[in-house]
Amino acid sequence: MITVNSIFKKFGKLEVLKDFTLSFERGNSYAIMGPNGSGKTTLIKSILGMVLPDKGEILVKGLSIKGSNDYRKFIGYMPQIGRYPQNMKIGQLFSMMKDMRPEIKTYDLDLVEAYELDKIKDKSLGTLSGGTVQKVSAALAFLFNPEILILDEPTAGLDPIAVEILKSKIKNEREAGKLILVTSHILSDLEELTNHAIYIFEGEVFFNDSIESLKEITSEEKFSPAIAKLMQWSLKKKSTTKALTYA
Amino acid sequence: MLKLLKYALYDILKSRFALIYTVFLALVAISIYQVSDDLSKVSLSLMNIMIMIVPLISAVFATTHFYNNLEFIELMLAQPVKRSQVFLSQLFAVIIMLSLSILIGFGLPMMLWGADSSLITLLAVGIILSAVFTGFAFLASVMTRDKAKAIGISLGLWIYFSLVYDGFVLYFIYSFADYPLEKATLALVMLNPVDLGRILMLMQLDISALMGYTGAFFQKFFSSSMGLLIAGGTLMVWMLFPNFFALRVFRKRDF
Numbered sequence: 001m002i003t004v005n006s007i008f009k010k011f012g013k014l015e016v017l018k019d020f021t022l023s024f025e026r027g028n029s030y031a032i033m034g035p036n037g038s039g040k041t042t043l044i045k046s047i048l049g050m051v052l053p054d055k056g057e058i059l060v061k062g063l064s065i066k067g068s069n070d071y072r073k074f075i076g077y078m079p080q081i082g083r084y085p086q087n088m089k090i091g092q093l094f095s096m097m098k099d100m101r102p103e104i105k106t107y108d109l110d111l112v113e114a115y116e117l118d119k120i121k122d123k124s125l126g127t128l129s130g131g132t133v134q135k136v137s138a139a140l141a142f143l144f145n146p147e148i149l150i151l152d153e154p155t156a157g158l159d160p161i162a163v164e165i166l167k168s169k170i171k172n173e174r175e176a177g178k179l180i181l182v183t184s185h186i187l188s189d190l191e192e193l194t195n196h197a198i199y200i201f202e203g204e205v206f207f208n209d210s211i212e213s214l215k216e217i218t219s220e221e222k223f224s225p226a227i228a229k230l231m232q233w234s235l236k237k238k239s240t241t242k243a244l245t246y247a
Numbered sequence: 248m249l250k251l252l253k254y255a256l257y258d259i260l261k262s263r264f265a266l267i268y269t270v271f272l273a274l275v276a277i278s279i280y281q282v283s284d285d286l287s288k289v290s291l292s293l294m295n296i297m298i299m300i301v302p303l304i305s306a307v308f309a310t311t312h313f314y315n316n317l318e319f320i321e322l323m324l325a326q327p328v329k330r331s332q333v334f335l336s337q338l339f340a341v342i343i344m345l346s347l348s349i350l351i352g353f354g355l356p357m358m359l360w361g362a363d364s365s366l367i368t369l370l371a372v373g374i375i376l377s378a379v380f381t382g383f384a385f386l387a388s389v390m391t392r393d394k395a396k397a398i399g400i401s402l403g404l405w406i407y408f409s410l411v412y413d414g415f416v417l418y419f420i421y422s423f424a425d426y427p428l429e430k431a432t433l434a435l436v437m438l439n440p441v442d443l444g445r446i447l448m449l450m451q452l453d454i455s456a457l458m459g460y461t462g463a464f465f466q467k468f469f470s471s472s473m474g475l476l477i478a479g480g481t482l483m484v485w486m487l488f489p490n491f492f493a494l495r496v497f498r499k500r501d502f
Contacts, residue, residue, distance in 0.1 A: 011501070048325050050502040073327040083318030085258035096254050100326045 001026045001148065001179050002047060007056030009042055016042045017053070018203045026147070029170075029180040031190040031211075033227065034200035040183045041080070043200070044150055048077060060148075073101055076146035080153045082137035086126030090117060090136060093125060097140055104144050111139040114165045130157045138166055142173070149173060149180045155189050167192060191223035199227075201234040251328065251336035259312070259344045268304060268345075272352025275300075280360045287452050290365040293353065294372075294448045298441060299409060301349065301373050302380040306401035309341050309384030314394040321502050334497045338385055338490060345377035365451035372444040375482050379440045380405065382489030389496040408441045416442070429464040437478075440485040447478060 002024040009017040045051040060071045115135040199207035220226040323333045387400035436442045450469040468474040
């Protein structure tokens with residue numbers, strides 16, 4: 001459904017993505033992991049068209065996204081920190097977002113109801129707490145029933161009840177056959193929500209397979225130790241390359 | 248596009264800043280009207296204040312507005328809308344807000360106590376300068392990744408066009424006082440939107456007679472339709488050029 005074809009991206013001298021190739025298939029849920037600065041957010045933003053790669057192409061549903069904006073109607077995006085116009089009210093924000101996609105008439109209001117956003121629809125967004133803003137972001141991402149969901153740190157800042165609501169919603173959508181990409185540093189969330197692990201290290205795909213095979217390869221039974229091992233390996237790889245360059 | 252503009256405008260008009268700016272301009276206008284009954288004196292005083300303040304406020308406000316709305320711009324970029332429309336809606340919202348503040352803040356006192364052609368020119372020049380400096384501010388904002396740096400560049404441009412440039416022109420005129428300088432000064436004026444606005448205003452008043460031979464030359468130039476056309480065209484270029492470049496940079500920018 002999404003194909004990332006050998007993209008390169010440099011910020012100044014820093015190469016964030018190097019010959020990066022990946023593909024995401026419908027019906028799967030992907031955990032995108034990697035240390036800070038490894039290129040996770042750059043990858044997501046490239047798919048959304050917010051970052052423009054220097055080379056290479058990205059296909060969404062078989063069509064190149066270059067110069068196109070229409071493909072974004074298939075994507076629901078929940079940003080890491082959602083900031084909205086301070087003077088706008090929640091209700092107005094929702095009607096504005098609906099206005100942006102006039103062709104969609106049926107809305108998925110599950111999260112709006114679960115988080116009782118209707119009750120506070122007259123509150124301005126500037127007065128909301130961080131957690132409530134996250135709830136708004138989550139409800140917006142799911143509102144149009146998109147085929148692709150991109151969630152950047154979805155559970156950060158939410159209270160435990162809200163986290164459970166969101167998680168069960170994500171699971172439902174996954175069962176409905178949608179493509180879901182999740183980045184997070186909370187490994188237990190990722191284990192619950194995803195079936196496919198992608199570990200990015202220094203702008204390259206270090207690991208890309210199902211979670212079962214990740215456990216098999218690392219010979220660990222649990223997800224977190226398996227990831228820990230993966231991280232150690234990636235660091236070792238780094239030290240060996242360093243040793244080689246010094247030699 | 249209109250949808251985006253509607254929401255951007257709604258947000259900006261509800262901000263406290265729009266209100267404070269309008270009230271401030273109205274207070275300035277009212278107090279000047281109270282001091283003098285002579286309309287030409289009123290418009291001269293208003294002009295002196297406006298020519299300093301409007302570009303400054305436009306530059307600082309537009310830069311802060313762009314950076315405060317960066318997250319919102321990112322949100323819009325993730326929606327199925329064109330990049331250029333996201334940019335233009337923000338730009339027009341700022342220009343419309345600044346223009347409305349001038350129209351209401353200066354316009355209402357004018358309606359109460361009377362106005363002449365020079366005061367109407369004053370309103371037009373105020374709106375044009377707002378657009379020019381919003382353009383500079385947006386250009387500075389899209390080219391940097393840091394709010395402080397962008398404000399610094401915007402302020403730098405304001406200082407350059409409002410203060411430094413005039414010093415340079417004075418120095419130039421003083422140094423070459425022995426030569427005929429009318430055309431050279433006219434060219435120098437064209438290179439600065441603030442000076443161009445100021446001269447356009449001064450030409451509406453009688454005091455150009457006080458400016459000697461150059462003043463007479465200016466008076467002749469700016470009262471001819473050709474001269475007005477050139478002056479208007481130059482101001483148009485000043486409005487379009489930074490905004491156009493800012494749009495080009497925005498379309499290629501990473502968020």
